[in-house]
Amino acid sequence: RYKNRESSGINAEYGGGLCLSLGTGMISFLITWYLIPQLSNLFLSANMAGKDLNKRNNDYRVPEGVGVVSGAIYLVCLFCTIPFYVLHSKDNSSSTMLTNLSQYLSALLSICCMILLGFTDDVLNLRWRHKLVLPTIASLPILMVYYVTYGNTYIVMPFPIPQLFNVNVFDLGILYYVYMGMLAVFCTNSINILAGVNGVECGQSVVIAVSVLINSLININSNAWPEHMFALYLVCPFIGVSLAVLYYNWYPSSVFVGDTFCYFAGMTFAVLGILGHFSKTMLMFFLPQVFNFILSVPQLFHFVPCPRHRLPRLHPTEDKLVMSTVKFKYSQLGKLGRLFMYVLPKLRLTEVRIDDENVTMTNLTILNVLLRVLGDTHERSLTLYLLILQSLCSGIAFLVRYRLVYLFYDE
Numbered sequence: 001r002y003k004n005r006e007s008s009g010i011n012a013e014y015g016g017g018l019c020l021s022l023g024t025g026m027i028s029f030l031i032t033w034y035l036i037p038q039l040s041n042l043f044l045s046a047n048m049a050g051k052d053l054n055k056r057n058n059d060y061r062v063p064e065g066v067g068v069v070s071g072a073i074y075l076v077c078l079f080c081t082i083p084f085y086v087l088h089s090k091d092n093s094s095s096t097m098l099t100n101l102s103q104y105l106s107a108l109l110s111i112c113c114m115i116l117l118g119f120t121d122d123v124l125n126l127r128w129r130h131k132l133v134l135p136t137i138a139s140l141p142i143l144m145v146y147y148v149t150y151g152n153t154y155i156v157m158p159f160p161i162p163q164l165f166n167v168n169v170f171d172l173g174i175l176y177y178v179y180m181g182m183l184a185v186f187c188t189n190s191i192n193i194l195a196g197v198n199g200v201e202c203g204q205s206v207v208i209a210v211s212v213l214i215n216s217l218i219n220i221n222s223n224a225w226p227e228h229m230f231a232l233y234l235v236c237p238f239i240g241v242s243l244a245v246l247y248y249n250w251y252p253s254s255v256f257v258g259d260t261f262c263y264f265a266g267m268t269f270a271v272l273g274i275l276g277h278f279s280k281t282m283l284m285f286f287l288p289q290v291f292n293f294i295l296s297v298p299q300l301f302h303f304v305p306c307p308r309h310r311l312p313r314l315h316p317t318e319d320k321l322v323m324s325t326v327k328f329k330y331s332q333l334g335k336l337g338r339l340f341m342y343v344l345p346k347l348r349l350t351e352v353r354i355d356d357e358n359v360t361m362t363n364l365t366i367l368n369v370l371l372r373v374l375g376d377t378h379e380r381s382l383t384l385y386l387l388i389l390q391s392l393c394s395g396i397a398f399l400v401r402y403r404l405v406y407l408f409y410d411e
Contacts, residue, residue: 017229018220020084025236028077032070032244039069040255048122050256054197054314054321054379062253065122067261070241071115074264077237078108085233099149103230106141107271113138114188114267118260128300131192132185138267139184142274143177150277153177159407180274183283187273188266190289193296194366195262196311197321198253199383202246204288204390205265209239211285211394212272218402224277231276238268251380284397288390292366295349298340299364305332310363312371312382320376323351323362330359348372 043049043063051058086100117134120126153176154169162168172179195201212235216228242265248255273282283290299306305328312321333341341361344350349369353360362368370385371377377385 017084018232020081021229021232021236024077024081024233025238025240028073028237028240029244030240032073032241033247035073036066036069036244036248036255040066052198052253053309053311055252056314056319062256064256065119065258065260066248066255067245067257067259067264068115068119068122070245070257071111071118071260071264074237074241074268075108075112075115077240078104078234081233085230102145102149103275104233106145107234107275109141110138110184110271111264111267114263115260118258118263121259121263131189135185135188135263135267136181139181139270139274142184142271143180146180146274147177180279183273183279184267184270186289186293187270187282187286188263190286190293191266192259192262193300194289194292196309197367197379197383197386198251199246199249199380200367200386201257201262201265202242202249203383203387205261205269206239206242206246207387207390207394208269208285209235209242211397212269212282213239215278215281215398215401216276227275227277231272231278234268234272238265251383281397281401284400285394287393287397288366288386295364295366295369297364298337298344299326303334303337303340304328304361304364307363310365310368312367315376318376320378321371321382322376323368323371325360325362327358327360329357330354331357333359 040063043065044061048063048065049061050064051060052062082101082104085104086097114135117126117131117138121131153172153174155172155176156169157167191201191205194204212231216231216235219225219228220232222228245255245257245261249257269282269286273279293300298304299310305326307324307326310324310326313324314320315322330338341352341359344364345352349372350364351362351372362372367382367386370382370389374382374385
């Protein structure tokens with residue numbers, strides 16, 4: 001935690017950077033909003049298109065992988081703001097400018113790598129093992145810059161550990177870098193597995209990004225203002241391009257964002273959390289994604305059969321979504337699979353029907369859990385419910401970060 005400065009209002013030292021960040025966000029929105037319909041035909045002509053499975057009349061093709069447009073515009077905006085970020089501090093010594101430049105360029109490199117991976121996945125349909133390894137490699141630039149410029153691997157111990165063991169801080173050493181590398185893998189894939197409904201991928205990203213923006217504005221008058229100014233430079237253009245994509249991806253969607261946007265968004269959040277030095281707060285903003293990942297573990301690791309698409313399906317007679325299911329033989333399950341199939345229905349997280357050897361189970365996703373609680377729901381409403389849940393979880397994260405934290409840590 002950082003103490004606020006005595007000055008009130010926005011200090012002139014970073015007021016210009018704040019205005020530039022907000023202005024870049026608005027410009028990125030307008031450019032993306034204009035270019036997406038102009039470039040959609042290029043995706044159709046390249047046969048990068050698909051059908052919207054949750055529409056009754058889905059005989060038309062929807063451009064797919066359009067997230068690469070938002071990613072490219074985002075990178076261009078960040079490239080244009082490099083001089084302003086490097087020189088935004090009053091301390092224009094060579095070491096300070098080199099530190100600022102290295103942080104910014106490493107962020108650009110990692111995000112650019114994930115945009116490339118996402119677009120490659122949209123075109124070539126990569127295997128899951130590639131999706132786990134490549135984000136780890138792409139995070140190496142930001143991890144090295146963190147090591148060179150900051151290098152802090154200590155964690156402050158919460159109450160009552162200091163009182164009981166007289167240990168105030170603990171050095172995780174290399175484990176802290178393992179944690180940050182895993183954070184990058186989690187962020188990039190967690191958005192990708194919570195998808196399949198119009199507006200969900202972009203919507204959840206916008207809510208998380210706005211949460212990051214609010215968090216940085218809260219801390220802009222603190223001694224940690226350089227880190228939060230860095231976050232503002234990155235998150236404002238991201239909000240701009242994401243809102244523009246959401247405009248076209250909202251129900252009924254006229255474009256699909258593809259894996260490109262999911263990886264681009266996830267790595268952007270990982271960069272913000274690691275180089276902005278608020279990775280734990282970032283994880284709290286991902287509470288629905290954490291729940292969805294934990295719930296999905298039995299299928300992701302094939303303890304329970306996992307179909308290619310786990311998105312909710314359209315009711316055959318009503319214009320509403322119902323829980324999607326997977327069918328398999330009970331003999332296919334190992335001990336862990338049978339344990340999950342016994343425990344999860346008890347927790348009301350899935351439904352299981354067994355007919356002799358044939359098993360029908362609802363897929364293990366947060367979208368199916370919402371449908372289980374709410375009943376059959378229109379696609380637009382399901383997206384809204386998820387975004388409300390995402391917003392509530394961000395509110396809980398702020399409550400924990402700025403109020404409940406003082407129950408476990410000293411001032």
